[in-house]
Amino acid sequence: MKKKLVVLAAAMLAIVMLAACGAKSQEDVLKDLSAKAEDMKGYKAKAKMTLQVGDEPQTYDVDIWHNDPNYYRVNLSNPAKEQSQMILRNDEGVFVLTPALNKSFKFESDWPNNSSQAYLFESLVEDIKADKDAKFTATDKHYVFETATRYQNSQMLPSQEISFNKKDLTPASVKVMDADRNALVTVEFSKMDTKAAFDKNDFDMKKNMTGAQLEMPVTAAVDDGEFTVNYPLAAAENGAELVEEKEVKTDDGKRVVLTYDGEKSFTLVQEKSTDVPAVTVSTSVNGEIQDLGFTIAAMTDRTIAWTYDGVDYMLASNDLTPDEMTEIARSVQGSMVK
Numbered sequence: 001m002k003k004k005l006v007v008l009a010a011a012m013l014a015i016v017m018l019a020a021c022g023a024k025s026q027e028d029v030l031k032d033l034s035a036k037a038e039d040m041k042g043y044k045a046k047a048k049m050t051l052q053v054g055d056e057p058q059t060y061d062v063d064i065w066h067n068d069p070n071y072y073r074v075n076l077s078n079p080a081k082e083q084s085q086m087i088l089r090n091d092e093g094v095f096v097l098t099p100a101l102n103k104s105f106k107f108e109s110d111w112p113n114n115s116s117q118a119y120l121f122e123s124l125v126e127d128i129k130a131d132k133d134a135k136f137t138a139t140d141k142h143y144v145f146e147t148a149t150r151y152q153n154s155q156m157l158p159s160q161e162i163s164f165n166k167k168d169l170t171p172a173s174v175k176v177m178d179a180d181r182n183a184l185v186t187v188e189f190s191k192m193d194t195k196a197a198f199d200k201n202d203f204d205m206k207k208n209m210t211g212a213q214l215e216m217p218v219t220a221a222v223d224d225g226e227f228t229v230n231y232p233l234a235a236a237e238n239g240a241e242l243v244e245e246k247e248v249k250t251d252d253g254k255r256v257v258l259t260y261d262g263e264k265s266f267t268l269v270q271e272k273s274t275d276v277p278a279v280t281v282s283t284s285v286n287g288e289i290q291d292l293g294f295t296i297a298a299m300t301d302r303t304i305a306w307t308y309d310g311v312d313y314m315l316a317s318n319d320l321t322p323d324e325m326t327e328i329a330r331s332v333q334g335s336m337v338k
Helices: 002-022 026-039 121-130 205-215 322-332
Strands: 042-051 058-067 071-078 083-090 093-098 103-107 135-138 142-148 159-165 171-177 183-193 240-250 253-262 266-272 283-285 288-291 296-299 303-308 311-316
Touching: 026 121, 026 135, 083 205, 093 205, 121 142, 121 159, 121 171, 266 322, 296 322, 303 322, 311 322
Parallel strands: 103 283
Antiparallel strands: 042 058, 042 183, 058 071, 071 083, 083 093, 093 103, 135 142, 142 159, 159 171, 171 183, 240 253, 253 266, 266 311, 288 296, 296 303, 303 311
């Protein structure tokens, strides 16, 4: 009996040792991820991004193309609102396209290399490499890292949980969290083709604008100039309250100016976007790209401007930090009441 127990114990110990030898460490996995990012010539991925704004979460389809080293195409679409927006990087620069309005904006930007990007594989790997205190766990199917983010204004979204599929090291999900560890942005990947092939015009601005418009008619987001005024949910918590609402008539309808006063004063301007007959030259934009989740904004030290659901918004303040401006801008999209 004792002999059998000894043999059984030895067998169990061997199994444990073999399992331990087969388990990869945090350093092993990061090394493998880095090698994959360096070796990959290009990829196509699909994901769903959910943004927690206001009372109702907003979900967007994200279509990601990357051709090494510097070609990118990220298409964000919300089928429920019949709208889309695209970030494009090619040899000519970085563009943000709004097909429903036939508008194209060109940024002097190092995007996506200047901050975290929750839907780009190589950016996620860089986030892990940059955080020397990153935490690591392994489940049956995933390798999971918890890291700091590299957003330009990271106080609002300081940390993230990144899960990679064990089978092929492709991203499975990303949860970007606030200081209380609430997931404000969640990206769930459905597929990733790591051997994708591209045509030479796949990242051409005009071709992508035309292709997107064929899927989403220009008239879908344009009407008679009327729109519902939205109010920022995060104004009060940033030390401001609405003191004046002024409506100004314009050639295309109306412009609404909201003035907020208090410890952190700011002005928010809203007016209906107008489409242009044809895209000839992209409008150059001063400022850096700021991803609000539901749309792309242009940010300077004192302003942040964006378009959403056919309405142009511009927030200006001498008191708010860039982080606070971003927080207020994100809260505007979810508000339908004062």
